[in-house]
Amino acid sequence: EAQVTQNPRYLITVTGKKLTVTCSQNMNHEYMSWYRQDPGLGLRQIYYSMNVEVTDKGDVPEGYKVSRKEKRNFPLILESPSPNQTSLYFCASSLGLAVTDTQYFGPGTRLTVL
Amino acid sequence: AQTVTQSQPEMSVQEAETVTLSCTYDTSENNYYLFWYKQPPSRQMILVIRQEAYKQQNATENRFSVNFQKAAKSFSLKISDSQLGDTAMYFCAFMSRMNRDDKIIFGKGTRLHILP
Numbered sequence: 717e718a719q720v721t722q723n724p725r726y727l728i729t730v731t732g733k734k735l736t737v738t739c740s741q742n743m744n745h746e747y748m749s750w751y752r753q754d755p756g757l758g759l760r761q762i763y764y765s766m767n768v769e770v771t772d773k774g775d776v777p778e779g780y781k782v783s784r785k786e787k788r789n790f791p792l793i794l795e796s797p798s799p800n801q802t803s804l805y806f807c808a809s810s811l812g813l814a815v816t817d818t819q820y821f822g823p824g825t826r827l828t829v830l
Numbered sequence: 831a832q833t834v835t836q837s838q839p840e841m842s843v844q845e846a847e848t849v850t851l852s853c854t855y856d857t858s859e860n861n862y863y864l865f866w867y868k869q870p871p872s873r874q875m876i877l878v879i880r881q882e883a884y885k886q887q888n889a890t891e892n893r894f895s896v897n898f899q900k901a902a903k904s905f906s907l908k909i910s911d912s913q914l915g916d917t918a919m920y921f922c923a924f925m926s927r928m929n930r931d932d933k934i935i936f937g938k939g940t941r942l943h944i945l946p
Contacts, residue, residue, distance in 0.1 A: 751875060753934055759867060759875035759877070760875070761875065804934065806934075818938070818939065819869070819919070819939070821936050824934065
């Protein structure tokens with residue numbers, strides 16, 4: 717089954733404790749992206765990746781890092797989380813950026829930073 | 831489990847026409863939000879309009895309006911006087927407010943082409 721998986725689904729942590737949210741897709745997609753979803757602000761793009769070893773900043777990259785060492789994985793790294801990073805995070809992937817390329821979303825990761 | 835269904839994978843209309851995108855959802859809950867997001871080729875996700883389930887009045891934002899039929903679990907988006915810049919993928923989304931679970935569930939999207 718074609719899917720995007722994220723782990724963990726729920727995470728409560730404390731300020732400054734490094735964490736990683738994993739994202740994996742099984743569709744051999746080149747394009748992957750991370751979004752955060754906050755009330756009243758909709759979905760905002762954090763980082764995206766066009767292919768292995770190719771990443772770029774989205775709208776709200778501050779405080780986040782990503783890596784794309786393999787095509788299927790695109791982890792989101794918070795080196796020193798802060799309470800303003802409490803949010804709902806979505807990973808997504810698509811074959812490319814063509815109009816006909818459907819984007820698939822992961823189930824979301826609820827992060828709380830105390 | 832909640833589901834969101836967008837039955838129109840792709841639509842095309844002429845510029846200046848009005849177009850309606852359909853969305854139905856399934857839930858047993860009474861307290862939730864519904865959204866329409868626009869996603870241009872850049873892959874940004876732009877919140878177009880939001881509806882709170884307890885509000886009877888349909889939400890409106892400039893040329894965008896919704897027809898929210900709670901009993902029928904239908905949430906269609908109407909775009910009036912369509913413009914070339916409206917060409918994008920549109921996602922309908924559901925968010926429960928029960929049990930403090932803010933997970934958002936997306937439909938598969940409708941690809942909208944506005945033709946000159």
